[in-house]
Amino acid sequence: MPGDLNWAVGGEAGDGIDSTGKIFAQALSRAGRHVFTSKDFASRIRGGYTAYKIRTSPNRIESVVDSLDVLIALTERTVEENTDELHEGSVIIYDGERTMMEDFEAPEGMVGLSVPLQRLAEEAGGAIMQNVVALGAACAVCDFDVSYLDESLEKRFGGKGSSIVENNKQAARAGRDFIDDEVAETFPYDLETTDADYVLLNGDEAIGMGAIAAGCRFYAGYPITPATAVMEYLTGRIERWGGHVVQAEDELSAINMALGAARTGARAMTATSGPGIDLMAESFGLIATTETPLVICDVMRSGPSTGMPTKQEQGDLDMLLSGGHGEIPRVVVGATSVAECFHKTVEAFNLAEKYQTPVYLVADLALSVTEQTYPPEEFDMDAVEIDRGNLVDPSAVEEWQNDSGQFTPHAATEDGVSPRTIPGTPGGAHMTTGLEHDELGRRTEETDARVEQVDKRQRKVDTARRAEDWSPREFGDGDADTLVLSWGSNEGAIREAMDSLADDDTAIRFLSVPYLSPRPDLTEAVEAAEDVIVVECNATGQFADVIEHDTLTRVKRVNKYNGVRFDADELAARITEAIGGGGGGDDGSSDGGKSGEGDDDAESDAQQEVTT
Amino acid sequence: MSSESSDVRFIDFKSDAQPTWCPGCGDFGTMNGMMKALANTGNHPDDTFIVAGIGCSGKIGTYMHSYALHGVHGRALPVGIGVKTANPELEVMVSGGDGDGYSIGAGHFVHAVRRNIDMSYVVMDNRIYGLTKGQYSPTSREDFETATSPEGPQQSPVNPLALALASGATFIGQTFSSDAQRHAQVVQRAIEHDGFGFVNVYSPCVTFNDVDTYDYFRESLVDLGDDDAYDPADYEAAVDRIMDTEKEYQGVIYQDPDSVPYEEKHGVSGRMANIPDGAPEGATDLVREFY
Numbered sequence: 022m023p024g025d026l027n028w029a030v031g032g033e034a035g036d037g038i039d040s041t042g043k044i045f046a047q048a049l050s051r052a053g054r055h056v057f058t059s060k061d062f063a064s065r066i067r068g069g070y071t072a073y074k075i076r077t078s079p080n081r082i083e084s085v086v087d088s089l090d091v092l093i094a095l096t097e098r099t100v101e102e103n104t105d106e107l108h109e110g111s112v113i114i115y116d117g118e119r120t121m122m123e124d125f126e127a128p129e130g131m132v133g134l135s136v137p138l139q140r141l142a143e144e145a146g147g148a149i150m151q152n153v154v155a156l157g158a159a160c161a162v163c164d165f166d167v168s169y170l171d172e173s174l175e176k177r178f179g180g181k182g183s184s185i186v187e188n189n190k191q192a193a194r195a196g197r198d199f200i201d202d203e204v205a206e207t208f209p210y211d212l213e214t215t216d217a218d219y220v221l222l223n224g225d226e227a228i229g230m231g232a233i234a235a236g237c238r239f240y241a242g243y244p245i246t247p248a249t250a251v252m253e254y255l256t257g258r259i260e261r262w263g264g265h266v267v268q269a270e271d272e273l274s275a276i277n278m279a280l281g282a283a284r285t286g287a288r289a290m291t292a293t294s295g296p297g298i299d300l301m302a303e304s305f306g307l308i309a310t311t312e313t314p315l316v317i318c319d320v321m322r323s324g325p326s327t328g329m330p331t332k333q334e335q336g337d338l339d340m341l342l343s344g345g346h347g348e349i350p351r352v353v354v355g356a357t358s359v360a361e362c363f364h365k366t367v368e369a370f371n372l373a374e375k376y377q378t379p380v381y382l383v384a385d386l387a388l389s390v391t392e393q394t395y396p397p398e399e400f401d402m403d404a405v406e407i408d409r410g411n412l413v414d415p416s417a418v419e420e421w422q423n424d425s426g427q428f429t430p431h432a433a434t435e436d437g438v439s440p441r442t443i444p445g446t447p448g449g450a451h452m453t454t455g456l457e458h459d460e461l462g463r464r465t466e467e468t469d470a471r472v473e474q475v476d477k478r479q480r481k482v483d484t485a486r487r488a489e490d491w492s493p494r495e496f497g498d499g500d501a502d503t504l505v506l507s508w509g510s511n512e513g514a515i516r517e518a519m520d521s522l523a524d525d526d527t528a529i530r531f532l533s534v535p536y537l538s539p540r541p542d543l544t545e546a547v548e549a550a551e552d553v554i555v556v557e558c559n560a561t562g563q564f565a566d567v568i569e570h571d572t573l574t575r576v577k578r579v580n581k582y583n584g585v586r587f588d589a590d591e592l593a594a595r596i597t598e599a600i601g602g603g604g605g606g607d608d609g610s611s612d613g614g615k616s617g618e619g620d621d622d623a624e625s626d627a628q629q630e631v632t633t
Numbered sequence: 634m635s636s637e638s639s640d641v642r643f644i645d646f647k648s649d650a651q652p653t654w655c656p657g658c659g660d661f662g663t664m665n666g667m668m669k670a671l672a673n674t675g676n677h678p679d680d681t682f683i684v685a686g687i688g689c690s691g692k693i694g695t696y697m698h699s700y701a702l703h704g705v706h707g708r709a710l711p712v713g714i715g716v717k718t719a720n721p722e723l724e725v726m727v728s729g730g731d732g733d734g735y736s737i738g739a740g741h742f743v744h745a746v747r748r749n750i751d752m753s754y755v756v757m758d759n760r761i762y763g764l765t766k767g768q769y770s771p772t773s774r775e776d777f778e779t780a781t782s783p784e785g786p787q788q789s790p791v792n793p794l795a796l797a798l799a800s801g802a803t804f805i806g807q808t809f810s811s812d813a814q815r816h817a818q819v820v821q822r823a824i825e826h827d828g829f830g831f832v833n834v835y836s837p838c839v840t841f842n843d844v845d846t847y848d849y850f851r852e853s854l855v856d857l858g859d860d861d862a863y864d865p866a867d868y869e870a871a872v873d874r875i876m877d878t879e880k881e882y883q884g885v886i887y888q889d890p891d892s893v894p895y896e897e898k899h900g901v902s903g904r905m906a907n908i909p910d911g912a913p914e915g916a917t918d919l920v921r922e923f924y
Contacts, residue, residue, distance in 0.1 A: 050924075051924070218924065219924075220920055220921075220923035220924055221923055221924075222923045226923070230916075230919045230920070233912075233913065233916060233919060234912040234913075234916050234919075235912075236908035236909070236912075236913065238719070238905035238908065239715065239718060239719050239905055241711075241715065258919065260900070261915065262913045262915075263902075263903050263905065264905065265718055265899060265901050265905075267714070267718065269711065269744075270740055270741065270743075270744040271740065273707075273708055273711070273741075274708065274710075274711040274714075274740075274741055274744065275711075277704065277705070277708040277711035277712045277715065278711045278712070278714050278715035278718070279715060280702075280704070280711075280712055280715060281684070281702070281711065281712035281713060281714060281715025281716040281717075281718075281719070282715035282716065282718060282719035282905065283715070283719075284682075284700075284702055284712075284715075284716065285682070285715070285716045285719035285720045285723070285905070285906060286719065286720070286904070286905070286906025287719040287720075287905035287906055288905075288908060289715070289719070303705050304704075304705055304708065307704055307705050311702065397920050397921070397923075397924075400920045402911075402912035402916040402917045402920070403911070403912070405911050405912035405916075406910075406911065407908065407909070407910050407911060425649070443904075443906045444679075444680070444682050444700040444716070444720065444723055445679065445680055445720065445722065445723060445904070446679065447679045448679065449679065449700075450678045450679050450681075450698060450699050450700050451700065451701075452648075452683075452694045452695060452699075452700070452701035452702065452703065453701070453702055453703070454694065454695075454702070454703035454704075455703065455704055455705055456703065463650060463695050464695060
């Protein structure tokens with residue numbers, strides 16, 4: 022598409038790759054262009070390849086693609102790592118005067134532009150600005166006005182003084198001038214600008230902003246990739262509204278601090294990744310059985326164990342749906358896009374308080390690191406609604422006391438939701454415990470009381486199932502024979518894949534499922550479709566298992582677990598393959614996934630067998 | 634009962650649940666002292682939050698009347714930190730045993746001490762695991778024979794006071810559950826302290842510990858409360874008492890008079906429970922930051 026561009030800057034971790042990329046992304050956003058970014062990075066402070074990639078278009082974009090038009094390469098390895106994405110005519114900007122790049126030659130068919138980044142930066146005031154020189158050069162290559170960089174340079178360096186900002190602006194112009202004056206080639210890129218005003222944010226920031234919007238006042242967490250940015254976002258902001266962030270000594274502490282704050286009536290939250298969720302599992306049961314409203318965010322990364330901390334995976338679903346000993350009624354809500362990270366966070370806080378339950382709020386690494394543009398109206402604070410559930414008015418406490426004047430925090434009500442008093446409320450004092458308890462919150466092993474409490478806790482979830490709208494997000498052709506189901510960050514790539522499939526006359530109905538427990542009943546949709554394809558970033562197809570369990574119908578699985586998110590082109594091919602070949606295969610290889618084997622007839626027979 | 638009543642008695646902190654502790658258990662005296670201290674400091678059950686750990690000591694939340702949570706093993710202190718931060722006006726008292734505080738929860742103990750949140754922590758130290766029927770605890774003597782240590786644990790017992798001091802404690806007290814007056818007085822001082830008031834209470838287990846008995850503590854404890862010359866603000870003197878391998882002490886052993894609690898350093902005040910019906914005023918500024 023004319024006006025589209027796939028751009029990247031790459032080098033060693035510690036080279037300032039991230040902030041360089043962010044400056045360019047912000048400049049594009051300021052110019053009224055849509056931006057969708059991704060990162061290649063290793064879990065190291067310094068050393069190791071890292072890259073910041075930007076896809077930009079005047080039109081809305083929802084995913085990455087497998088292509089790179091302009092690359093700023095600070096190291097040769099950056100080029101090697103992106104060989105598959107570079108193509109005929111791709112431009113590679115590098116500094117041929119530096120020892121590490123002096124022997125570099127652009128691959129056949131590509132345009133290598135040696136720009137003396139370091140020398141020009143030194144002339145502008147310091148070698149440290151070499152990345153900004155490269156940005157200026159990239160602007161010239163893309164026919165993008167270098168002055169768009171100014172605002173983001175001010176944002177980035179404003180705190181360091183006006184002379185630093187000015188030097189950086191000069192450095193950018195030096196890069197641009199070098200291309201304009203010294204390079205004879207012309208380039209086909211033309212980054213048209215629009216009048217649109219966009220905001221640019223990533224999923225972790227959207228979660229943090231959603232939390233504040235929802236009235237979250239207490240956050241405790243322990244740093245872990247890729248959830249740390251939630252805590253970093255809240256720190257320094259939540260205080261404006263009387264909130265506080267505690268960096269706990271570990272995840273065990275973090276969730277228990279949040280529990281304490283929640284029992285005190287604060288909207289409270291912790292965020293972590295899979296390893297932290299493991300550690301929190303015992304306390305999760307405590308939160309559920311004491312009926313404490315709490316939002317626990319899992320920004321998933323590759324597992325098991327330490328796995329690949331900086332790589333994408335959606336492997337925690339089984340644990341989120343059923344983790345923890347004993348039987349734990351719960352709510353599990355997943356975000357399917359960066360904007361949904363905001364909206365689902367707000368919802369999670371309401372669900373937690375309405376049903377006095379822990380809520381797992383699920384995101385994944387791809388969402389957390391993606392910087393994406395949106396119109397600011399997407400985050401409409403006036404539309405935020407707060408529902409605190411059965412929080413007892415101090416004047417009505419007596420209604421919930423027993424004959425002895427004791428408050429009943431676990432009263433077995435018809436809908437399962439009990440009254441809740443905030444500490445400090447006169448007459449509302451009560452205890453609660455992780456032991457099975459009676460209506461007063463006191464330990465019991467009496468059989469009837471046990472059954473009553475188990476039932477009432479389950480009843481809350483049943484009430485929620487009836488009372489709330491758990492519909493999936495629907496895209497594409499509602500009458501299509503092919504139904505694609507997915508959860509998490511795959512939504513954007515699937516939507517883009519559908520566009521290209523539509524060009525090939527392949528109609529798709531796509532249901533993106535944010536509610537994982539309770540979840541929508543998809544039986545009708547699944548039975549109406551000829552092919553049901555479940556797309557997810559894990560090896561075994563955990564969501565596909567859930568769908569098969571719910572609908573008693575075999576589905577086809579498209580899985581990926583090499584640590585890299587799906588891109589739209591790849592998904593279009595894999596969906597086509599799944600429709601034609603009966604199975605999606607795993608990890609992009611053709612040798613079959615869990616249900617990838619078998620011919621068409623066998624597959625449809627199997628489907629027929631279980632649905633009738 | 635309402636918050637307006639000004640003359641709260643210690644019995645108001647007692648619930649109508651009958652304790653199931655063994656007759657003679659030190660925890661009775663420990664709890665009575667806690668209730669007295671809470672009443673003496675003008676607190677009310679409706680404005681008090683008790684967090685209890687797991688173990689015999691953890692039952693205290695049931696036997697006392699207040700807002701309370703009995704949580705998972707070893708994590709009582711983090712819960713207390715969350716409560717106090719969310720509403721600094723509440724009186725927060727965390728209670729647990731030596732296993733809860735110095736074994737499974739030892740990490741939290743260190744960090745709760747360093748944070749210096751304005752709350753109190755009363756540990757019922759009986760040097761044994763009682764609820765699981767008699768295994769050695771982190772404070773058991775090296776030669777203490779139990780079901781899981783036929784030859785004794787053969788490892789140094791934790792010195793909780795030293796651990797607290799090394800973690801930057803601003804208040805360290807030690808008491809004996811049967812010395813009711815001194816115990817209640819030290820817990821009261823811990824409540825009144827501006828910061829983390831830590832009290833290790835020798836609370837004998839009459840069923841499983843025949844070494845660290847009432848008689849042993851009665852005979853061996855030196856009471857610093859009777860020593861007018863002893864100054865708890867004297868750090869060196871406190872170190873000498875805490876590291877003394879010959880004798881054990883009760884009383885306020887160390888108190889930093891310049892202690893500034895976490896909430897004050899971090900500007901945490903007010904009830905976090907109070908939030909508006911919609912997004913808070915000014916939330917749109919957060920969106921604008923992303924331009």
